[in-house]
Structures are given as structure tokens and as C-alpha cells.
Amino acid sequence: MLDLQEKVSTVKGVGPKKEQRLLKLNIETLEDLLYHFPRDYEDRRETKKVRDLEDGEKTTLELQVHPLKKRRAFGRGPSLLQLVGQDDTGRIVISFFNQPYLGQIISAGTKLRIYGEVKRGPRGLETTNPDFILLDEKQKNHWQEIVPLYPLTKDIRHKELVKLINNLLESLKAEQENEIFENLPEDLINANKLCQRLMALEHIHFPKNAKGLKVAKYRLVYEEFFFLMITLNFKKTKVREQQGIPLQGNREVKAFLQSLPFEATKAQKTVIQEVVQDLKGSVPMSRLVQGDVGSGKTVVAMAALVVAVAGKTQGAMMAPTEILAKQHYETLSGFLNPLGISVGLLTGSLTPKNKKLMQQKVREGKIDVVVGTHAVIGDKVDFHNLSLVITDEQHRFGVRQRKTLSNKGNNPHVLVMSATPIPRTLAYILYGDLEVSVIDQMPKGRKPIETKTCPMEQRDRVYEQLKKELDKGRQAYVVCPLIDESETLDLNAAIDLQQQLSKNILKDYKIGLLHGKMSYIDKEQVMKKFTEGEIQVLVSTTVVEVGVDVPNTTVMVIENAERFGLAQLHQLRGRIGRGEHQSYCYLLHQQVKDHTRKRLEIMEKTNNGFLISEKDLEIRGPGELFGLRQHGIYNLKIANFFRHQKILKKVQQDVKALLHQDPKLQQEKNQKLRRIIDQKLLRYRD
Secondary structure (H helix, E strand, O other): OOOOOOEHHHOOOOOHHHHHHHHOOOOOEHHHHHOOOOOEEEEOOOEOOHHHOOOOOEEEEEEEEOOOOEEEEOOOOOEEEEEEEEEOOEEEEEEEEOOOOHHHHOOOOOEEEEEEEEEEEOOEEEEEOOEEEEOOOOOHHHOOOEEEEOOOOOOOOHHHHHHHHHHHHHHHHHHOOHHHHOOOOHHHHHHOOOOOHHHHHHHHHOOOOHHHHHHHHHHHHHHHHHHHHHHHHHHHHHHHHOOOOOOOOHHHHHHHHHHOOOOOOHHHHHHHHHHHHHHHOOOOOEEEEEEOOOOOHHHHHHHHHHHHHHOOOEEEEEOOOHHHHHHHHHHHHHHHHHHOOOEEEEOOOOOHHHHHHHHHHHHHOOOOEEEEOHHHHOOOOOOOOEEEEEEOOHHHOOHHHHHHHHOOOOOOEEEEEEOOOOOHHHHHHHOOOOEEEEEOOOOOOOOOOEEEEEEHHHHHHHHHHHHHHHHOOOEEEEEOOOOOOOHHHHHHHHHHHHHHHHHOOOOOOOEEEEOOOOOHHHHHHHHHHHHOOOOOEEEEOHHHHOOOOOOOEEEEEEOOHHHOOHHHHHHHHOOOOOOOOOOEEEEEEOOOOHHHHHHHHHHHHOOOHHHHHHHHHHHHOHHHHOOHHHOHHHOOOOOOOOOOHHHHHHHHHHHHHHHHHOOOOOOHHHHHHHHHHHHHHHHOOO
């Protein structure tokens, strides 16, 4: 039987160059090729009459060919074959470029079925290079009524991909070993009335009808959720089998909380209690702490670090940017140094001499807590006795990066923090290998941020409101429009916006610029000036989303807000409202459709990040919202957490029942399933 883990290069017609092109589509193995599902389908079942055609529509026609109208070649340029097709209601001109051999196949009187885009030109209706078959007995069965449309890359043509997938499916069918090819337990297939795997794959790629497509989708959605859930359960089981370092620190945590210049919220105390309880165990803690921007996750992290140091061990905290790492370093130093806990900073911008000195102190155990960026997981960084690993804004790190940090210790306790609120039910799925804690309460005294969506026509009025706040001694952020994934374009937009504001609306105020391509030193200088009030308005790209905390800032203007997702708008908004004064967020937008305006208006109605994340999840899906594209095992190809909740719940019940009967899948009937899971864990090891 074909081994689906073999390289795609084993397929006939895939040489080294094509293999590299397929890799751009994340197609590496035969299984990847089979599971490269269509993004959509063209329905070619309905045949229209010429008289009913509309300009620009794609449709199917059955025509009889009249004598060739034109047939010529343009020197060395493309050849052209033009003919006229007719039904009982009218005529249409059909043009074929670079297919001169068709003149030998199609002649006057030939009957064709074609599918293509119809245009109305100077000679009437016409279509160019349509798909077609001859309407004879040999060709009739070759017409595909529902045609798959695949995600493609520049160097892979649609027909090429269709041929590869079809050839692979034909090879699998020829083996006639469906029961061996099956990857789900037979009792689950029967109980859930699922079709066989091979049938599902055949119908998802080349459906014969709408019913077959629906049956195939149901089977494949169930399958995808099943392997996600059962693999996550195995990951959690593996964590529970490890031996960590039990840590005691109730007295020290109590002293830490009493030393704070404010009282921790009830939610913070609850989560701290959960973390402290985890740290006491011999099984390494594996916990996600999520909470809205400004809810006080750092206090929880510090409490955990206090416990680690009380146990004569070290803790490490990794942040995604140098600005955020430096901010954490200053915060932790301010609160932990008075308790006798030493804190060190390790970032890429340190001089070689200072970096080497810090690495030495960490190695010798002279630093209790290390705060840093990716530099913390560098090859030359060794810890004396690392027992606790914390990652902040965890969705910005790849799974393997977090694992690399964990490998610096001997099964250390792991705490991950996220300011991107995720609905609790979804969090248990996405982070099934983690326990989940939620800080759902804001510190006392925080005033809700007033948010307003404003069309561009009101731009001057918005900036007048901003100036009123500046004149009170406050400061402001102006976030430049998000262009696309190009940092260069976003950078240019920020520079243009800063110059425009400096010359016009805000010419009487001091304006700074912050963007992702600045060096760490330049960013530091700008932030220092902004923090000290020397800069009144900071124009920024989305780099301001994380790590900038200036309580005197009470206004944020986001230009072209319609280009941002709700979760990102909420993250940006969280940079203000951190002081005692009332704060205002203005979402400037271009003319937008009703559904886009209503989406933005959600920001006006609530400051609750969990409600906002649910809406964002509904609109954009989990892949974009939580950065899951970097988590190989979570890259769902066909299942959708929002649309397929009923199937997901059924899968959860089935997985729970299966593992209750056979927790380690050791029974003979589950041996194959266990091998598949081990294979998946190996491929996506983290």
C-alpha cells in the first residue's frame, strides 16, 4: 500500500523543481497533496441559452460550431483560432489562443459543451479559451459538473494540481485496500454514519453532486477535529508523566502581595492561587493565563517568579519585542529587587561584552530572574537551575521557540500569558495541553475608554478633539493605516502621515515616529522622549500594539480602522486608558459597507475583549485571530471552530469515551490509531 508519508516527489510528474514549488503550498508528502482541499467550487451543472447570457458571467453552453470564422498566427506571437457557436437562440464568438491543434478536432457541425466567461464586445457576445468537451459518446463522461478551485502558487497551474491529485486518488483506488487506508476506528465511523476516508477524499476533490460533497465534508471535518482533540489529549498526558521541581512559596507570595502599592483584584488572587497550587506539584505546571489589556497579568507572573526564587531556582520570562522586554525588566526590578530578587535583561541589542557577562551570571546562578527576547533561547545561554518559564504575548511565538526555552531547564514549569482574550471554550481546544486561567476583572479606578467610529469627513473634527486633550497636558497616539503584509509600505504610510500632520493639523505640537524597522536604540530614544512628555503625539505603525505603556496618553486615533481586525483594534486601544484621566479612541474609516461599519461599531459598544474576540472569531476565524498558522498541528484545513461546533462537541464526547476505555490506546483495535497519533506528534513535535 502507498505510504502517505512518502515525499510528494514519488508521484509521477513531480521532479525536483515542481517539488520545491509544491512546498510553497505546504505540500511535502502524499498526505499533504490529498489534503490540499479546494477553496471553492465552480458549479457547471446548469446549461444556459445564448439569449439569456449576461455580460461578465461564467456559465455552461451547448453549441453547434459553424464554419471557422478566422484562423491565423501572429508571426512569432500567439496563434488564434476563432469560430462561431450557435444554439437555437443565438450566436457567440469563441476564441482559442495558442491551441492551433483544435482546428483538427473542431469542424463545422461539431457539437460542444463549453464553460467560460462571457463578454459583450463590438461583435456581440464572445468568450476566450473556455473549457470544453465534444458532445459525443466518448467525451460525455469526461465533463466535470462541479469543478474544484484550489489555493495555488505562482508556479503551479490549476490543471497541473488537478492532474496530480487525480492520479494519486486513482492509485489509491486501484489498490482496493480501503479498510487499510482508513484512519478512524470502525465503531466511530458506524456510530457517526461517516463515509469511508477514500470516498470522502474523492468527493471533496471531484464531487459528483451536492449531496456527495456534503457527506465528504462531514467526514473530513469530523476526522480533522478528532485527530486534533486526541493529539492534544496525548500531549497533556505526556506533560503529566514528566517529573518537575515541586516549589513551595505561600509565605513569600503573601509578602509579595502585601508589598504592592495597590491591592490585587479578586481575579488576580484567584489565578495566583491556581498557579501556586500548580507549582507545588511534581508534575510541571502547564498553564495559560489570559486577560484583557491592563487586567494585571504581570502581577501573576511576578508571584510565580517569587515562588521559583523561594525554591532556590531561577525563572525566565520571554517577550516578543525589546520594548516589551525592557518594560517587563523595569517593572520586575522595581517590585522584586526590594524583596532581594535579582533581575537581569538579555536582549539582542546588548553589546557582546555585556551579553557575555549576563550569560555568565545566569550560568552561575547569580541572576534569579532573566527577562529577554529571543536572545534568552540562544545557544550560548545556559541556566544554573531553571524551574519556571514564562512567555508573554504567547501567540507571537512559534511553538518550537517556547519549547526551546523550556529545554533550558529540567522539565520546568510553564506559564504562558496572552492579552488576546479567547472565549474560554475555544481556549480549552486551542491550548488543550494547557490548563486555562482567566483574569476577568480590571483594577479599581480604571475608566472605560470612550470609543467612536468616525467617517473620514469628520477627520478635522477628531483632530480638534485630540488637540483639546494635548492642551490639557495629555498625550496621544496616532496609528497609521495598515497597508498589507509589507513592512515597507506600512513604514512609508507612517512617514507620510507624520509629515502630513506636522505640516497641517498638528503643526504646533511635537510629533514623534515609531515603526518596526527602527533600531532598538532609536525606538528607546523615541519612547523615552514620549514617556517624559518631550513628544506629545506619537505616530506609529502597529508596533505600538505591544509594550508601550504611558499613563498620560489619553487619546488614540486609528486611521483607516476598517483595515484592522477587531482583536487588533482592541489591542491598540489598550495602550490608552491606563491612567486616572478619561481616555478616547477614534476609529477613522473610509466609506465602507454596512457590515464593515457594524463590525467597527462593536468597538463602540464594549471594552470587553472576550466579547470582541468572539465577534472577531466569527468574522475572521481562529487561524488569523490567534496566529495559529505557526502551529503546525492546529492548521485546520476544512474544519472551522465556529461553523462546526456541533461536530466538535460530538468529537469531544467520542474522544473522551475512547480514552476512558483505553487511556494509552494499548488495546489491539487501537494500535493503528496510536501509530497515526505518534506519527503526527513526531511531524509537528514541539
